[in-house]
Amino acid sequence: MSGGWKVGVVTGTRTETPSARSITLDVPGWGGNLAGQHLDLRLTAEDGYQAVRSYSVASAGPGDTVELAVDRIDTGEVSPYLVDELLPGDQVELRGPLGGWFVWKPETSAPAVQLIAGGSGVVPLLAMARAHAASGSIADMRLLYSVRTPDDVFFRDELQRLGVDVTFVHTRRAPDGASRPAGRVTRELLAELVHPASVDPDVFVCGPTGFVESVATWLVDLGFRPERVKTERFGGL
Amino acid sequence: MAIVSRGFGSRRRESSPDLPPGQFLTTDFPVLSAGPTPDIDTDDWEFTIRTETGQAHTWSWEEFLALPAEDVSTDIHCVTRWSKLGTSWRGVSLDTLFEDVESSHDFVMAHSYGGYTTNVPLEDLLDGKAWIAYEFDGEPLEPEHGGPARLLVPHLYFWKSAKWVRGLVMQADDEPGFWEQNGYHLYGDPWREQRYW
Numbered sequence A: 001m002s003g004g005w006k007v008g009v010v011t012g013t014r015t016e017t018p019s020a021r022s023i024t025l026d027v028p029g030w031g032g033n034l035a036g037q038h039l040d041l042r043l044t045a046e047d048g049y050q051a052v053r054s055y056s057v058a059s060a061g062p063g064d065t066v067e068l069a070v071d072r073i074d075t076g077e078v079s080p081y082l083v084d085e086l087l088p089g090d091q092v093e094l095r096g097p098l099g100g101w102f103v104w105k106p107e108t109s110a111p112a113v114q115l116i117a118g119g120s121g122v123v124p125l126l127a128m129a130r131a132h133a134a135s136g137s138i139a140d141m142r143l144l145y146s147v148r149t150p151d152d153v154f155f156r157d158e159l160q161r162l163g164v165d166v167t168f169v170h171t172r173r174a175p176d177g178a179s180r181p182a183g184r185v186t187r188e189l190l191a192e193l194v195h196p197a198s199v200d201p202d203v204f205v206c207g208p209t210g211f212v213e214s215v216a217t218w219l220v221d222l223g224f225r226p227e228r229v230k231t232e233r234f235g236g237l
Numbered sequence B: 001m002a003i004v005s006r007g008f009g010s011r012r013r014e015s016s017p018d019l020p021p022g023q024f025l026t027t028d029f030p031v032l033s034a035g036p037t038p039d040i041d042t043d044d045w046e047f048t049i050r051t052e053t054g055q056a057h058t059w060s061w062e063e064f065l066a067l068p069a070e071d072v073s074t075d076i077h078c079v080t081r082w083s084k085l086g087t088s089w090r091g092v093s094l095d096t097l098f099e100d101v102e103s104s105h106d107f108v109m110a111h112s113y114g115g116y117t118t119n120v121p122l123e124d125l126l127d128g129k130a131w132i133a134y135e136f137d138g139e140p141l142e143p144e145h146g147g148p149a150r151l152l153v154p155h156l157y158f159w160k161s162a163k164w165v166r167g168l169v170m171q172a173d174d175e176p177g178f179w180e181q182n183g184y185h186l187y188g189d190p191w192r193e194q195r196y197w
């Protein structure tokens, strides 16, 4: 049940990449969320003007602590404020948790799980990797993570610690000594880097709309069952 | 009294009295779907209206295109908060499709290729309020926007305008569809901000 607007107090922020940061909030009455859900965040200006945007929740499980991670869209209205201006102690309004479909639950998981992220689309997938670790699930969870450069990885250290197998695709610049040159995800790369369709994995794809459209279409071409492929489109092209 | 965000509000989006509460204008056409975009060949496409007696009214793509079509100019409002004003569509009015359909049920479940469903009261589909649309901006409707054909019920949030629609099934009660079971509002009036239950 999403209920009404709740007040969240920023308790911490951390720079994740040159364009993104994570924000931790204390939200009395939040009461926890499933891995993969999102919330609506509302900002109000001094003259009463308001703007609302959706953000995935990076945290999962019970409790009133909510973690978000926001990438700055330079031409945007809300994300530059969240990335550059919000400070610990500031208050924002939140509504949620929202969405009951793009969620991973240990008790109903397929034995194999493939997460596929484009950019900030990693946020709800990190929640799934965290829930996987917290539940001690034995599902074979893998993450394919498309980023522009090695500097654009969100939650780098934690991803390494969580015990999920992570494969990066660097679209603009690959790290020194990388086995693949920089380049976008293609259908062929996808086939090579994800769980095969034959193991019938649960697949979660999240990121900019164009990325999700291409990846989800290729997955179906490659024989993944459409009903196993869940998508979350963040917007943009 | 709402919480005021220190220093927020310098880069506001254009607002307009034509916008329902909490919506902002976009010039792109964002996509909301829960899974992959299905690839539907118009040779295999069919549209069916099924009533409580089991009677089915079915149109093939050719039969469907032969029905009288209307040009529709309308505003659309997505639950993810974007709105587009004055969009142009071409499609067949549901008044035309329901002409020979007899049912005593007041509710409809729209079914789509790919398995999605959404529930709508019948009265929201009739009297010039809804279409099965197959062109957007004078071009065939793109698959990611619901092509070959989608339901168009512009006075409700846009998830009610089921993409890849394949049929309507009459139902006695307003049973929730896919989106509604996953947290979206049963009715979805943007002017009353009925986003979530």
Ligand SMILES: Cc1cc2nc3c(=O)[nH]c(=O)nc-3n(C[C@H](O)[C@H](O)[C@H](O)COP(=O)(O)OP(=O)(O)OC[C@H]3O[C@@H](n4cnc5c(N)ncnc54)[C@H](O)[C@@H]3O)c2cc1C
Pocket (backbone or CB within 6 Å): A038, A053, A054, A055, A056, A057, A069, A070, A071, A072, A073, A075, A076, A077, A078, A079, A080, A120, A123, A124, A208, A232, A233, A234, A235, A236, A237, B013, B028, B080
């Ligand atoms: C369910 C859901 C979950 C989301 N979760 C996250 C999240 O965890 N982290 C995060 O950073 N964002 C997330 N987003 C995107 C977020 O809601 C905003 O769209 C984003 O922060 C831009 O808002 P803005 O006000 O800065 O830009 P706006 O002023 O709204 O838009 C400015 C321009 O940027 C374009 N644009 C909007 N979103 C994107 C995008 N994602 N990529 C590229 N271009 C875009 C718009 O089309 C517009 O032209 C999520 C979106 C949805 C629907």
